Amino acid sequence: MLTFALRRLLMAVPTLLFISLVIFLLLELAPGDPVADMPLTIPPEVREKIRISLGLGEPMHVRYALWLYNLFVTEPSYWIDALFGTDLAQGSQRIISFQTRAPVFDTIAERMPQTLIVVGMGYVVGVLIALPIGIISAYRQYSVFDQIGTFISMVGFSVPTFVTGVMLIVVFSVWLGWFPSIYDTTLQVTDWPSFVKQMRQMVMPVFVLALYNAAQISRYMRASMLDNMTQDYVRTARAKGMSERVVILKHVLRNSMIPVVTVIALGVPGVFTGAIITENVFKVNGLGQQLLLSIQGNDAPMVLTISFIFAILIVLFNLIADLLYGLLDPRIRYD
Amino acid sequence: MPDRAAPVLDVRDLQVVFRTRGGEVHAVNSVSFHLRPGELLGVVGESGSGKSVTMMSLLGLLPSPPAEIRGGEVLLGGRDLLKLDAESLRAVRGRRIGFVFQDPMTSLNPVFTIGNQIMEPLRAHMGMDRARATERAVELLELVGIPDARRRLGDYPHQFSGGMRQRVMIAIALACDPEVLIADEPTTALDVTIQAQIIELVKDLREKLGMAIIWITHDLGVIAGIADRVMVMYGGQVVEQGPVRALFADPRHPYTRALLQTIPALRGQRDRRLRVIEGQPPILSASPSACSFCPRCGHASNRCRVENPQRLPHDGLPTGQGHDSACHWAHSAEPAHA
Numbered sequence: 138m139l140t141f142a143l144r145r146l147l148m149a150v151p152t153l154l155f156i157s158l159v160i161f162l163l164l165e166l167a168p169g170d171p172v173a174d175m176p177l178t179i180p181p182e183v184r185e186k187i188r189i190s191l192g193l194g195e196p197m198h199v200r201y202a203l204w205l206y207n208l209f210v211t212e213p214s215y216w217i218d219a220l221f222g223t224d225l226a227q228g229s230q231r232i233i234s235f236q237t238r239a240p241v242f243d244t245i246a247e248r249m250p251q252t253l254i255v256v257g258m259g260y261v262v263g264v265l266i267a268l269p270i271g272i273i274s275a276y277r278q279y280s281v282f283d284q285i286g287t288f289i290s291m292v293g294f295s296v297p298t299f300v301t302g303v304m305l306i307v308v309f310s311v312w313l314g315w316f317p318s319i320y321d322t323t324l325q326v327t328d329w330p331s332f333v334k335q336m337r338q339m340v341m342p343v344f345v346l347a348l349y350n351a352a353q354i355s356r357y358m359r360a361s362m363l364d365n366m367t368q369d370y371v372r373t374a375r376a377k378g379m380s381e382r383v384v385i386l387k388h389v390l391r392n393s394m395i396p397v398v399t400v401i402a403l404g405v406p407g408v409f410t411g412a413i414i415t416e417n418v419f420k421v422n423g424l425g426q427q428l429l430l431s432i433q434g435n436d437a438p439m440v441l442t443i444s445f446i447f448a449i450l451i452v453l454f455n456l457i458a459d460l461l462y463g464l465l466d467p468r469i470r471y472d
Numbered sequence: 473m474p475d476r477a478a479p480v481l482d483v484r485d486l487q488v489v490f491r492t493r494g495g496e497v498h499a500v501n502s503v504s505f506h507l508r509p510g511e512l513l514g515v516v517g518e519s520g521s522g523k524s525v526t527m528m529s530l531l532g533l534l535p536s537p538p539a540e541i542r543g544g545e546v547l548l549g550g551r552d553l554l555k556l557d558a559e560s561l562r563a564v565r566g567r568r569i570g571f572v573f574q575d576p577m578t579s580l581n582p583v584f585t586i587g588n589q590i591m592e593p594l595r596a597h598m599g600m601d602r603a604r605a606t607e608r609a610v611e612l613l614e615l616v617g618i619p620d621a622r623r624r625l626g627d628y629p630h631q632f633s634g635g636m637r638q639r640v641m642i643a644i645a646l647a648c649d650p651e652v653l654i655a656d657e658p659t660t661a662l663d664v665t666i667q668a669q670i671i672e673l674v675k676d677l678r679e680k681l682g683m684a685i686i687w688i689t690h691d692l693g694v695i696a697g698i699a700d701r702v703m704v705m706y707g708g709q710v711v712e713q714g715p716v717r718a719l720f721a722d723p724r725h726p727y728t729r730a731l732l733q734t735i736p737a738l739r740g741q742r743d744r745r746l747r748v749i750e751g752q753p754p755i756l757s758a759s760p761s762a763c764s765f766c767p768r769c770g771h772a773s774n775r776c777r778v779e780n781p782q783r784l785p786h787d788g789l790p791t792g793q794g795h796d797s798a799c800h801w802a803h804s805a806e807p808a809h810a
Contacts, residue, residue: 373579373580373644374581376573378596379596467630
């Protein structure tokens with residue numbers, strides 16, 4: 138298992154390098170100019186100087202190599218410096234955003250908590266409600282519960298999050314006034330009232346994302362349970378005199394979880410990438426929203442770095458899904 | 473074999489119906505049989521004759537819906553299993569009646585160890601703690617002839633061969649010392665040498681433990697070697713029943729005769745083609761009002777098409793005790809049996 142994991146990690150290196158190159162070239166080929174947003178009163182020769190000061194005077198391959206070097210050498214040395222108080226970086230150039238002129242990773246570090254709290258919570262809640270719904274729907278197939286579950290899943294899956302999000306804002310913020318429609322990032326949770334306030338502003342984005350995720354995962358869970366409930370070993374378990382609880386929650390569930398856990402693990406990178414729209418609807422200034430802003434502003438270093446982080450997450454969670462599969466199913470061996 | 477001992481299992485007039493979209497299917501029609509302590513009853517018939525459904529319905533193992541038990545009694549030690557609530561029925565399953573299923577490849581849960589699966593009934597029914605259940609599990613695996621039993625408790629089903637898995641299944645069924653073991657085609661999915669080993673094992677275990685066995689098969693050859701009594705089923709009914717010698721020496725029902733003729737002879741001349749029984753077993757949409765075998769029977773008369781034959785004895789003993797069959801032709805051709 139360990140050798141398998143190591144081998145896969147090594148194989149991920151060329152994959153990720155290739156992905157980064159593709160993203161870089163795409164951004165390079167895309168039309169747009171980082172100084173285009175600047176006032177028209179700036180004379181062309183000053184514009185050109187700004188461009189050169191951003192490093193755009195260098196040829197493509199130099200810029201790519203510099204970005205790689207910064208990402209893998211300079212940035213980690215800054216992190217180590219911050220952790221242990223060393224001075225490895227010695228003030229060398231970091232990856233700088235074209236738009237804000239601030240280090241890209243500082244912006245990412247500012248934005249990450251909102252994304253993790255809101256979007257991550259949406260995923261966790263989604264999974265937690267999807268599993269029991271899937272189990273009960275399968276056990277009571279075609280019951281009223283199952284029919285309602287199927288209907289809600291269909292709605293949750295087919296109605297886009299920007300529709301459910303806006304609907305929630307109209308009903309609960311505009312009409313009822315229960316929840317704020319804009320997520321306030323400056324809110325510090327220090328005491329009970331501020332905690333309640335934080336919860337209230339999280340309710341709607343979390344609900345929108347949870348509905349979407351739960352719709353998908355509950356269907357997987359239900360299908361997987363149904364597949365396993367008709368297996369021979371279930372009959373064996375019943376013939377041994379096991380209670381329905383043991384039959385369903387031990388024998389069937391353990392087998393049904395194998396594919397579902399894989400799906401859940403593969404969905405984790407989506408926590409970071411897939412919530413761009415929801416973040417924008419609720420004005421949560423997370424990573425997704427930043428990515429959109431940076432794309433609009435032709436901020437190549439920011440777009441490249443965020444996209445590359447997404448790529449790392451996707452590759453990593455693919456590996457985790459594979460490893461989980463091996464842990465859950467004794468028939469799978471990695472050697 | 474104690475001949476007149478009170479039966480440990482007594483099934484009377486059992487009726488099972490499946491409700492499907494296309495209407496009702498009468499899978500078991502008034503089946504009655506009994507099982508004496510220590511006896512091995514062979515149940516024979518083609519696929520679809522209702523053998524498995526009958527046995528599964530005894531313990532409520534059929535999914536309901538679509539299955540529905542319409543009537544009858546299943547007396548285990550005098551108590552009617554069909555009247556028990558789910559909780560009490562569960563206490564009978566695996567504790568007093570053990571089940572071995574056909575396909576050992578799929579009948580064990582692939583993600584739990586063999587030890588876990590053997591110990592489950594021990595802990596649920598016998599209230600054993602982990603240590604005692606482990607000891608008993610080792611004992612059981614040794615009993616069914618699995619070498620290196622203690623170490624193998626931690627193995628998963630896929631680490632066992634087909635024959636070994638069936639041994640494990642038998643160990644699970646025998647875990648709580650049941651009075652009755654129901655083996656539903658336990659050797660069908662195995663190759664011939666393994667089949668012979670499993671049959672030997674069951675014979676051996678029966679001598680050691682003395683439980684009564686119901687052995688479902690469509691292989692008459694197997695039955696001839698191990699059974700005390702044989703029950704032939706067709707169309708969800710018992711068509712012939714009797715001691716194994718009497719039934720093989722003197723089969724009365726045309727279906728039994730036809731079945732016996734489908735066995736290939738291993739010795740002597742093989743000059744004639746193997747006989748086949750043309751056609752398919754029926755799917756009954758109502759309880760039978762005619763002999764269900766008559767479309768395939770060479771002896772069918774008009775009476776067979778309008779009246780479902782009753783089981784009548786051939787040797788003067790009460791029906792079920794001796795040799796009996798349900799056939800108009802068999803009883804009219806030789807009226808001198810009484």
